[in-house]
Amino acid sequence: MPNTPAAIGKGVTALYARSDAPDSMVALARQLLSAIGGVVMIDDEALMDAVTAVSGSGPAYVFLLAEMMTSAGIEAGLPDALARQLAEATVAGAGALIEDSDEPPSQLRINVTSKGGTTAAALAVLMDDDGLGPLMRRAILAARDRSVELGS
Template sequence: MAEKLKRPLLLVGCGKMGGAMLEGWLASGITAAGVFVVEPFGADAFASRPGVTVVPSADELPADLSPQVIVLAVKPQAMSAVVGAYTKFAQPDCLFISVAAGTTIGFFETHLGIDASIVRAMPNTPAAVGQGITVICPNAKASAQQIAEADALLQAVGETATIDDEALMDAVTGVSGSGPAYVFLMIECMAKAGVDAGLPEDLAARLALQTVAGAGHLARQSDDAPDQLRRNVTSPNGTTQAALDVLMADDGLQPLMTKAVAAAAKRGRELAG
């Protein structure tokens, strides 16, 4: 288990992503010093949890609160209206972690001050079951200890990776941040194709879901790379090869996926203004 925080953690926003991370932190024990949650639209499920205090606005936080880490988990479009309430915490010993897509480190340095310690992070929704992956990018003021704290917090909900070039975050968003939706869509499409081929709807849905889940688990556990795993299940002139001839055509899955990731990355840059 990672070293526990010595002072409270403040979570701003407790929607699906914020709630998923909070579940992971509570389970890991890393936030033993307590968690304060600012969430105006709910978080009732956490209000009765030991060590968790939920308030509807920043104005209702204790006057003497001194958080070690503040995690900003509100939507990018709301960040400008929210972040100003937390400038009083922008001291060298307080780390800000943002999980808002398209919201740059420069944005936070403008609103919190150039001396604020900031880590920009991009998690994804499998964090809800402890299977997420989060890429973090620190600013120059974040100390090695604070970067380690961010890494430990985000490892509580899955794997982590660190980059130094913030310009890569839009591509990260396009691949892993938005990526679960692509996989869910693939499950939908496989199930629909099964129905079109004559399968009962419930059986087609079950086959598609377990095939994607099982293949992902196999890819994770195997020493073989995905391209080799694909070859392993593809017999020359067999049924899988017939399907792959469609998916791997010049207008098949790869150019479509490349276009999709590029569109997500472009939208991330647009959100950054």
């Protein structure tokens, strides 16, 4: 399933091909789907529900992050338009850095975090036992489970 960034050629689509699918058909499908972004092959159709949860629904998670950063920026004292501009540019820039870097996101996070600094203070909250990690896991598993239900 393509995700919404496909509208600007930045999507990602997972493709499953049965073992008896002709190579020429798989190549054609890859070529067609590459017009809207990246294509990843999966070797087990059962993975499609998890793909949907991470990638199909994933843009909404990032959009929500930008919304929440904007709201928190306003609460911290920024004018509405500036908070939105900063949040959107930060999300876009971080995404571009992930895409362009050979380092995993965990290392990029470490690189930007100064011991005892402002980023460390924020990450202590986000990485707490009831922080973003457990919430993201619950959200992705809920999306996966709903995808399974819809496929039944």
